[in-house]
Amino acid sequence: MKINTDQLSEFNKKQNDSFENEIDFLENKFAKKGISIAKIIQKLADFQVAIPSWALGAGGTRFGRFSYGGEPSSLEQKLDDIGILHALTKTAGAVSLHIPWDIPEDVNAIKDIAKSHDIVFDAMNSNTFQDQPDAKESYKFGSLNSINKASREYAVKHNKEVIRIGQQLGSKSLTVWLADGASFPGQLNFQKALQNTEKSLKEIYVSMPEDWKLFIEYKPYEPNFYSTTIQDWGTSFMLANACGDRAFTLVDLGHHLPNTNIEQIVATLMYKGKLGGFHFNDSKYGDDDLTVGSIKPYALFLIFNELVYGMENNPQNPYPAWMIDASHNIKDPLEDLLQSLEAILIAYAQALLVDQKALKEAQQNNDVTKCQEILQDAYRTDVRPIVKAARAKSGAAVNPIDAYRAFDVRNTLIEARGLKTVATGL
Numbered sequence: 001m002k003i004n005t006d007q008l009s010e011f012n013k014k015q016n017d018s019f020e021n022e023i024d025f026l027e028n029k030f031a032k033k034g035i036s037i038a039k040i041i042q043k044l045a046d047f048q049v050a051i052p053s054w055a056l057g058a059g060g061t062r063f064g065r066f067s068y069g070g071e072p073s074s075l076e077q078k079l080d081d082i083g084i085l086h087a088l089t090k091t092a093g094a095v096s097l098h099i100p101w102d103i104p105e106d107v108n109a110i111k112d113i114a115k116s117h118d119i120v121f122d123a124m125n126s127n128t129f130q131d132q133p134d135a136k137e138s139y140k141f142g143s144l145n146s147i148n149k150a151s152r153e154y155a156v157k158h159n160k161e162v163i164r165i166g167q168q169l170g171s172k173s174l175t176v177w178l179a180d181g182a183s184f185p186g187q188l189n190f191q192k193a194l195q196n197t198e199k200s201l202k203e204i205y206v207s208m209p210e211d212w213k214l215f216i217e218y219k220p221y222e223p224n225f226y227s228t229t230i231q232d233w234g235t236s237f238m239l240a241n242a243c244g245d246r247a248f249t250l251v252d253l254g255h256h257l258p259n260t261n262i263e264q265i266v267a268t269l270m271y272k273g274k275l276g277g278f279h280f281n282d283s284k285y286g287d288d289d290l291t292v293g294s295i296k297p298y299a300l301f302l303i304f305n306e307l308v309y310g311m312e313n314n315p316q317n318p319y320p321a322w323m324i325d326a327s328h329n330i331k332d333p334l335e336d337l338l339q340s341l342e343a344i345l346i347a348y349a350q351a352l353l354v355d356q357k358a359l360k361e362a363q364q365n366n367d368v369t370k371c372q373e374i375l376q377d378a379y380r381t382d383v384r385p386i387v388k389a390a391r392a393k394s395g396a397a398v399n400p401i402d403a404y405r406a407f408d409v410r411n412t413l414i415e416a417r418g419l420k421t422v423a424t425g426l
C-alpha cells in the first residue's frame with residue numbers, strides 16, 4: 001500500500017484545519033522575542049527520526065503477545081510500513097535494522113524498496129543477547145564481556161558481519177547494546193568483565209570503515225537484575241573514549257533508574273562531543289518502551305532543551321542519530337509510532353521556542369523565578385499548529401492519525417497479510 005502526496009494534499013484540503021490562523025498569532029507573539037516561527041517550521045520539516053524494524057509489530061512485552069493483524073513478516077514489508085509512516089509525516093525517512101532479524105536476501109532489491117519510499121539506512125544494531133538456532137557458541141553467560149573466549153570471539157565476529165551488511169545498504173553506524181551482566185552477586189568478576197568488553201569493543205571499532213561511527217548503548221538492568229556491565233552513561237563514555245574518536249555514547253530514554261536527570265546527562269555528553277545516538281520512548285517504571293511523551297512530556301521537553309542547546313553550541317558533537325525505541329502490545333503499532341513522531345516534534349518545537357537570550361540573562365542575574373518562567377512559557381505554548389505547518393510544507397498529512405484512519409491503512413494491511421501475523425523482533 002502506498003499513499004501519495006496528491007492524495008494527502010486532497011485530504012488536507014478536505015479537513016480544512018485552521019492551523020494557519022494560529023500560526024499568524026504565534027508569529028506575532030514570538031517575533032517580539034526575536035524568534036522566527038518560519039525558521040522553526042523549517043527545522044521541524046527537516047527533522048528525521050529512524051524507525052526500528054522491530055517496532056512495527058505488536059510486541060513490547062515478554063508476557064502475552066496479541067497479534068494486531070496485518071503486521072509485516074519480512075524486511076520488504078517492514079520497509080513498506082515505514083514508507084506509510086514517512087508518507088504521512090515526512091519525518092520517518094530512515095530505518096534502523098536489527099541483525100539477524102533483518103538479514104536481506106537480495107540487497108539490491110531491499111535498497112530499491114527503501115529508495116522508492118525515500119528511506120535511508122540509519123544505525124545497524126547487532127544482537128548478541130539471544131542465541132540463534134544455528135549458533136555455534138552461546139551468549140547465556142555474556143557476549144562481549146564473556147569469560148569464555150570463544151563466545152567473545154563469536155560476538156565480535158557477529159558485529160563485524162553486521163557492519164558488512166550495513167555497508168552494503170549504505171548505513172554509516174553500528175549500535176551495540178549488550179545484555180551482558182550478572183543476575184547474582186559473585187557471578188562475575190566486574191573488572192574482568194569490563195576489561196573483556198573494552199577489548200572486544202576495540203576489536204569491533206578498528207574493523208569499522210573510516211566513515212563509520214560506533215554507538216555504545218547503556219542500560220542499568222534487565223535482562224540481568226544484579227549488574228549490567230555497561231550500566232550507565234559513565235561506563236559507556238569511558239568505553240567510547242577507549243575506542244576512539246568515532247565511538248560515542250547512545251542515550252535511550254528508558255535506560256535510567258527512576259528520577260535520573262537525563263537532560264543533564266545529555267548536556268554533559270554534548271559538551272564532551274560524545275553524544276552519538278538517541279533512542280526515544282517513555283516510561284513510568286523502567287525500560288517500558290511506551291509511546292514517546294505519553295508519561296513525562298515535561299521531562300522530554302527539558303531533554304530537548306539541552307539537545308537544542310547542544311546542537312547550536314557544541315560543534316564538537318556530531319549531529320545525533322535519532323531513533324524511536326518504543327513498541328506496544330495493545331495499540332496499532334503504526335498509530336503508536338505516529339503518536340511518538342508527533343510527541344518528538346512537539347517537544348522539539350517547544351524547545352526551539354525557548355528564549356535563549358532572555359534565559360542567559362536571567363541565569364546571569366541568578367533570577368531563578370524568571371528562568372523557570374522562560375522555560376515554562378515555551379513548554380506551555382500549544383505548538384501543534386507549528387508541527388502541522390511543518391508537515392503541510394513537506395507534503396505530509398496535517399493530521400497523520402486522521403489520514404491513517406481515513407485511508408483505512410490497517411484493514412488494507414490485514415487484507416493483504418492476514419489477521420494472525422507475527423512480526424520478527426521483540
Ligand code: PSV
Binds near residue numbers: 217426
Ligand atoms: C534494549 O533494551 C534496547 O533498547 C536496545 O536499543 C536494543 O537494541 C533494543 O532495545 C531492541 O532489542
Ligand code: MN
Binds near residue numbers: 177217252
Ligand atoms: Mn534502545
Ligand code: MN
Binds near residue numbers: 254
Ligand atoms: Mn530498551
